[in-house]
Amino acid sequence: xxxxxxxxxxxxxxxxxxxxxxxxxxxxxxxxxxxxxxxxxxxxxxxxxxxxxxxxxxxxxxxxxxxxxxxxxxxxxxxxxxxxxxxxxxxxxxxxxxxxxxxxxxxxxxxxxxxxxxxxxxxxxxxxxxxxxxxxxxxxxxxxxxxxxxxxxxxxxxxxxxxxxxxxxxxxxxxxxxxxxxxxxxxxxxxxxxxxxxxxxxxxxxxxxxxxxxxxxxxxxxxxxxxxxxxxxxxxxxxxxxxxxxxxxxxxxxxxxxxxxxxxxxxxxxxxxxxxxxxxxxxxxxxxxxxxxxxxxxxxxxxxxxxxxxxxxxxxxxxxxxxxx
Amino acid sequence: xxxxxxxxxxxxxxxxxxxxxxxxxxxxxxxxxxxxxxxxxxxxxxxxxxxxxxxxxxxxxxxxxxxxxxxxxxxxxxxxxxxxxxxxxxxxxxxxxxxxxxxxxxxxxxxxxxxxxxxxxxxxxxxxxxxxxxxxxxxxxxxxxxxxxxxxxxxxxxxxxxxxxxxxxxxxxxxxxxxxxxxxxxxxxxxxxxxxxxxxxxxxxxxxxxxxxxxxxxxxxxxxxxxxxxxxxxxxxxxxxxxxxxxxxxxxxxxxxxxxxxxxxxxxxxxxxxxxxxxxxxxxxxxxxxxxxxxxxxxxxxxxxxxxxxxxxxxxxxxxxxxxxxxxxxxxxxxxxxxxxxxxx
Numbered sequence: 001x002x003x004x005x006x007x008x009x010x011x012x013x014x015x016x017x018x019x020x021x022x023x024x025x026x027x028x029x030x031x032x033x034x035x036x037x038x039x040x041x042x043x044x045x046x047x048x049x050x051x052x053x054x055x056x057x058x059x060x061x062x063x064x065x066x067x068x069x070x071x072x073x074x075x076x077x078x079x080x081x082x083x084x085x086x087x088x089x090x091x092x093x094x095x096x097x098x099x100x101x102x103x104x105x106x107x108x109x110x111x112x113x114x115x116x117x118x119x120x121x122x123x124x125x126x127x128x129x130x131x132x133x134x135x136x137x138x139x140x141x142x143x144x145x146x147x148x149x150x151x152x153x154x155x156x157x158x159x160x161x162x163x164x165x166x167x168x169x170x171x172x173x174x175x176x177x178x179x180x181x182x183x184x185x186x187x188x189x190x191x192x193x194x195x196x197x198x199x200x201x202x203x204x205x206x207x208x209x210x211x212x213x214x215x216x217x218x219x220x221x222x223x224x225x226x227x228x229x230x231x232x233x234x235x236x237x238x239x240x241x242x243x244x245x246x247x248x249x250x251x252x253x254x255x256x257x258x259x260x261x262x263x264x265x266x267x268x269x270x271x272x273x274x275x276x277x278x279x280x281x282x283x284x285x286x287x288x289x290x291x292x293x294x295x296x297x298x299x300x301x302x303x304x305x306x307x308x309x310x311x312x313x314x315x316x317x318x319x320x321x322x323x324x325x
Numbered sequence: 326x327x328x329x330x331x332x333x334x335x336x337x338x339x340x341x342x343x344x345x346x347x348x349x350x351x352x353x354x355x356x357x358x359x360x361x362x363x364x365x366x367x368x369x370x371x372x373x374x375x376x377x378x379x380x381x382x383x384x385x386x387x388x389x390x391x392x393x394x395x396x397x398x399x400x401x402x403x404x405x406x407x408x409x410x411x412x413x414x415x416x417x418x419x420x421x422x423x424x425x426x427x428x429x430x431x432x433x434x435x436x437x438x439x440x441x442x443x444x445x446x447x448x449x450x451x452x453x454x455x456x457x458x459x460x461x462x463x464x465x466x467x468x469x470x471x472x473x474x475x476x477x478x479x480x481x482x483x484x485x486x487x488x489x490x491x492x493x494x495x496x497x498x499x500x501x502x503x504x505x506x507x508x509x510x511x512x513x514x515x516x517x518x519x520x521x522x523x524x525x526x527x528x529x530x531x532x533x534x535x536x537x538x539x540x541x542x543x544x545x546x547x548x549x550x551x552x553x554x555x556x557x558x559x560x561x562x563x564x565x566x567x568x569x570x571x572x573x574x575x576x577x578x579x580x581x582x583x584x585x586x587x588x589x590x591x592x593x594x595x596x597x598x599x600x601x602x603x604x605x606x607x608x609x610x611x612x613x614x615x616x617x618x619x620x621x622x623x624x625x626x627x628x629x630x631x632x633x634x635x636x637x638x639x640x641x642x643x644x645x646x647x648x649x650x651x652x653x654x655x656x657x658x659x660x661x662x663x664x665x666x667x668x669x670x
Binding site: 027028029032033035037076077078080081085086087155156157160161163165166207208209210213214216219221222223255256257258259260293295297298 | 418453454455456458459462479482483484485487501522540541542543544545547548551581585653654655661666667669
C-alpha cells in the first residue's frame, strides 16, 4: 500500500459523500432523513485538504447547519428531534473549521460569527451540573463561588450526567478558539480536561466514562480512547495520555471496524505515529461503492483519517486560534 | 431542624440540616407508586401461555425444538407483515456470554418466516459502543445476518419519530424512537438471560432499552436511569409494544451481570407473547422471586402476568430447568447501587 492507494481510496470516499448529499445535508445512512452530525463531518471532509474545491457546495451545507441552530444556541441530532443535545459539539467543531478556512483572507461572515458565538455560549452553559438550583444556592453559601469549580464535562442529553465522548467532541470544538485562553472558557476547558484525565481507565485508555463500577475495574474501548486522546492532545506529557497512546499502538491491525480505525488513525497521527497497519486495514474495508460500513458519518471520518496520513490534520491543535470576539 | 439560637454552632447545625434537606429533596424519591386505571388499561388479559424449550447446545436445530409448541402459544400471524428482531448486542468481552447467540437469531428469523413474515430485519441500538460495526463483528451477529441475507438496522442511527408517552411512569412526555421500530408490524425481543446489577434481571423487557436511539439519548442512554430505571423499563416496553419474546437461556450469565458475570449452562429457551410472564418465569428459573424485582412488580400490574397461577407453561417444566443463580452484590445489598444519575448500563 502506498500514498497513491491512500489518495485513490480518499477520492472514492469523497465521491461517495458527494453522491449521497441531499440538497444541503447528509443522513447517517443513505435513504434516511437529515443528520446534523453526519452533515457536520461530511462538510468538514469535503473541506479537506482545501476548501476551494468544494466551496459553494460546502457553504450551502454550513448555511443549512446554521439554519438548524436552536434558539438556545445548540443543535439537535435532527431538525425534528429537539431540544438541543450532544450534537452541538461536532457541529460547532465543523462550523469553526469552516470559519477558520473561509475567513482566512476576508472577515468572517456575520451570520457565521453570530452562530459560533451562540454555539460557544450553549456549550459553556450545558456542561454537567452537579447541584440542583436550590443546591447551588446552598453550596454558594457554604463555599462561595468556588463551589462551581470541579472536574466536569458534557452530557449526551442536557441536565444529565457527563460522559467521555460528548466531552471529547466539545473540547475538540472549543480548544482552538482564542477565547479558550481567557475566562470563562479557560476554566471550562481546564475542568473538562481534568474530568477526562480523572475518568481514564485503571488499565489505561478510556471507555464511555466509567473506570470503576462496584469494585470492577472496567476495560477501555479503542474508539473512546482515540476520541479522548484527540481532545486532550495538548497534555502530551501526561502519563495517562502516553499510556492511552500505547494502547492504540498495541491494537494496530486488530480492529477492522472503520469508525474505530478512523479515529485511531487520527489520534495516532496527531502524535506523529506512522499508521501503516491501521490504514491498510481501513482501506481493505472500504466498500466497492467507496463508502465505509454503508454509513456517511463513518465515510466522512475515514476520508479525514486517510487525508491525515499524507496531508494536514484538521483536528490537530495549532497556534492558529479562531478569534470570535 | 434545630431551633435557631444566636451562636455559631447552632447556625452551622442549621445550615447542615438545610443542606441535607436540599440534597435529599434533589434525589429521586422512593415513594409508593400509584398506578392508575388508564395505566392498567392495556395490560395483557387472560392466562399467559409460554414455552420452556430444553436446548443444550447452540448446535442443535433450535427452530425445530420450538416448533411443536407454537400452536399452544398463539403467536401472531405474521403473513405479509414486517418484522424486527431485536437481539442483545450490548458489548464485547472475551469469553463472556454478553450477547444473544447468532444461532438463536437464526432460529428467530426462521420462526418469523414460518409465521409468514414478508420482511425481516435484525436491529439493535447498543448502549455503550458508538461503533456498531465493531459489535456486529465481535458478536458474530453481523456474519449471521449476512449468511441469512437479513439486513441489520442500527437503531442508534435510524430516523426518529416522537412517540407520546401517554400514561407513562417516567417524567418524559414523549420518547424519540427509531422509525424501524415504530413502523414495524411485529417486534420480537430476543434477549440473553443475565443478571443485572441495577435491575437484578435483564431479559425480554430490559432488552428493549436497545430500541432507544443513541443519536438522541447517547452512549450510554443514561437518561433512562436518571428518570428511574424500573419505570423506564416499563415505559419503553409499553411504547415499543413487543409482539413476543424468545429468550436465549442456553448459556446465561450469573453473578455481576450484565457485563462482568460468569457463564452458566442453563440449557433452555423461553418463548411467549406476554413479556412480563416471560421475565417472571425466567426469574423463577433462576430461583429468584419476581416480587423482589421492582420493574417486574410494576409490569405485573400494567403489562402482563407475573403470578404463577396466571402463567401456563408448556414444554419443559420450570422445576426441571431451574438452577439457583448467584445474583449481583447489589441484590444482597441495595445500598451499593448508589445514585441512578451516573448509571450507564
